[in-house]
Amino acid sequence: xxxxxxxxxxxxxxxxxxxxxxxxxxxxxxxxxxxxxxxxxxxxxxxxxxxxxxxxxxxxxxxxxxxxxxxxxxxxxxxxxxxxxxxxxxxxxxxxxxxxxxxxxxxxxxxxxxxxxxxxxxxxxxxxxxxxxxxxxxxxxxxxxxxxxxxxxxxxxxxxxxxxxxxxxxxxxxxxxxxxxxxxxxxxxxxxxxxxxxxxxxxxxxxxxxxxxxxxxxxxxxxxxxxxxxxxxxxxxxxxxxxxxxxxxxxxxxxxxxxxxxxxxxxxx
Amino acid sequence: xxxxxxxxxxxxxxxxxxxxxxxxxxxxxxxxxxxxxxxxxxxxxxxxxxxxxxxxxxxxxxxxxxxxxxxxxxxxxxxxxxxxxxxxxxxxxxxxxxxxxxxxxxxxxxxxxxxxxxxxxxxxxxxxxxxxxxxxxxxxxxxxxxxxxxxxxxxxxxxxxxxxxxxxxxxxxxxxxxxxxxxxxxxxxxxxxxxxxxxxxxxxxxxxxxxxxxxxxxxxxxxxxxxxxxxxxxxxxxxxxxxxxxxxxxxxxxxxxxxxxxxxxxxxxx
Numbered sequence: 001x002x003x004x005x006x007x008x009x010x011x012x013x014x015x016x017x018x019x020x021x022x023x024x025x026x027x028x029x030x031x032x033x034x035x036x037x038x039x040x041x042x043x044x045x046x047x048x049x050x051x052x053x054x055x056x057x058x059x060x061x062x063x064x065x066x067x068x069x070x071x072x073x074x075x076x077x078x079x080x081x082x083x084x085x086x087x088x089x090x091x092x093x094x095x096x097x098x099x100x101x102x103x104x105x106x107x108x109x110x111x112x113x114x115x116x117x118x119x120x121x122x123x124x125x126x127x128x129x130x131x132x133x134x135x136x137x138x139x140x141x142x143x144x145x146x147x148x149x150x151x152x153x154x155x156x157x158x159x160x161x162x163x164x165x166x167x168x169x170x171x172x173x174x175x176x177x178x179x180x181x182x183x184x185x186x187x188x189x190x191x192x193x194x195x196x197x198x199x200x201x202x203x204x205x206x207x208x209x210x211x212x213x214x215x216x217x218x219x220x221x222x223x224x225x226x227x228x229x230x231x232x233x234x235x236x237x238x239x240x241x242x243x244x245x246x247x248x249x250x251x252x253x254x255x256x257x258x259x260x261x262x263x264x265x266x267x268x269x
Numbered sequence: 270x271x272x273x274x275x276x277x278x279x280x281x282x283x284x285x286x287x288x289x290x291x292x293x294x295x296x297x298x299x300x301x302x303x304x305x306x307x308x309x310x311x312x313x314x315x316x317x318x319x320x321x322x323x324x325x326x327x328x329x330x331x332x333x334x335x336x337x338x339x340x341x342x343x344x345x346x347x348x349x350x351x352x353x354x355x356x357x358x359x360x361x362x363x364x365x366x367x368x369x370x371x372x373x374x375x376x377x378x379x380x381x382x383x384x385x386x387x388x389x390x391x392x393x394x395x396x397x398x399x400x401x402x403x404x405x406x407x408x409x410x411x412x413x414x415x416x417x418x419x420x421x422x423x424x425x426x427x428x429x430x431x432x433x434x435x436x437x438x439x440x441x442x443x444x445x446x447x448x449x450x451x452x453x454x455x456x457x458x459x460x461x462x463x464x465x466x467x468x469x470x471x472x473x474x475x476x477x478x479x480x481x482x483x484x485x486x487x488x489x490x491x492x493x494x495x496x497x498x499x500x501x502x503x504x505x506x507x508x509x510x511x512x513x514x515x516x517x518x519x520x521x522x523x524x525x526x527x528x529x530x531x532x533x534x535x536x537x538x539x
């Protein structure tokens with residue numbers, strides 16, 4: 001148990017959807033159906049699945065950004081779902097998130113320095129000078145410069161913005177980082193750079209990643225273990241190498257066969 | 270701001286409003302006569318070099334009265350809209366951020382207020398209070414906040430799920446930081462536009478009230494009560510009705526141009 005830094009047991013989350021002609025009848029849509037996952041300290045666990053399979057809901061529920069219907073989220077031995085609002089805010093420092101859309105994830109009215117430094121300010125880590133130094137250091141680590149602190153998000157490209165998002169999450173020196181499709185909105189050439197950066201940072205800062213993606217090529221690149229989700233349920237989990245070599249579920253085989261350039265190799269015709 | 274002023278609509282509106290402001294502020298310097306000084310030897314004179322807009326039934330210089338009346342109109346417009354916007358931001362923010370039953374209560378209250386014809390409500394309230402410029406500003410403000418409330422609520426609802434707001438929440442931001450640092454600054458553009466448009470309608474309401482005798486009281490000048498004075502003499506002293514009417518028209522037009530122009534210039538989707 002102690003080997004896992006973040007684990008979730010029997011998570012359930014459903015949305016009420018109005019249906020019928022006047023919306024009088026309602027339908028429950030299960031976004032998470034008895035989902036349990038375990039993230040080993042220092043490892044990368046990938047969650048894969050098609051759109052609507054509940055991956056992003058899982059990420060948001062793990063971070064308590066959306067309330068769960070039931071289930072427990074253990075982080076370093078504490079159940080996040082039962083913490084008070086103030087205790088949860090304290091814990092957030094160790095649990096960060098990198099978002100999918102680099103154009104929506106930065107406040108357009110804040111300067112980069114303020115965006116990256118906001119977490120330090122919230123958790124009152126160090127005085128103003130130390131905070132500034134940390135922000136500069138972090139920006140340099142993600143290949144941005146000190147001068148960028150005075151700029152606004154719209155002055156940057158997608159890849160640069162994603163680096164800013166990474167800097168914002170990592171400046172707090174978290175233990176677990178949830179990456180919600182961090183490269184799916186980027187060009188393929190930029191994707192590789194960002195993945196490499198994430199890998200390097202994982203080594204340097206002893207991070208554990210929960211990596212959400214629909215792209216199995218990306219997952220193979222970065223993850224140690226993988227969880228396959230389909231319609232809110234976990235259908236298969238295991239080591240990346242095992243699952244890729246020997247998928248037991250038809251759904252997983254479909255996903256693997258859907259990797260571009262792989263179809264022909266699998267069925268030579 | 271630079272983008273806003275390069276928009277021809279916004280620029281022309283801005284020039285109109287700015288010139289009226291300058292005239293109103295400089296009224297004591299520019300005005301050739303005391304606006305309340307009665308001169309029985311100069312009753313109902315038509316416009317001339319001495320009296321640019323003529324004189325009224327008591328021999329007061331209309332141009333001077335117009336200048337001082339501009340102060341009333343601008344002040345009423347701005348203070349009333351200031352009150353309405355403040356109420357709208359507070360209620361809209363609470364409604365859109367906390368949702369749940371608070372939202373339901375506030376929105377139903379908005380619906381109730383919207384179902385009452387505002388002008389008659391104002392008339393009724395002013396009839397009970399003493400008609401003074403302060404009462405008018407407060408009453409106009411208290412009856413025109415519903416639009417802002419709905420707009421701020423809608424902005425908050427749509428921004429609340431955006432990734433940068435979730436990111437701030439993940440960092441551990443408290444409600445106050447989320448509201449004042451992330452949600453409110455990103456809702457300001459529509460608030461500014463609707464406030465500017467709101468000033469135009471507040472100016473109209475004040476003129477209407479003064480015209481009906483429930484607004485600014487004589488001898489203090491306001492565009493509305495100059496019009497009222499003029500209506501008795503309209504057959505032979507056209508200047509008493511024309512100039513205040515034009516002034517109201519130009520001011521309202523100016524605010525509308527500025528508001529529409531700002532909307533076009535600040536909307537990132539266009």
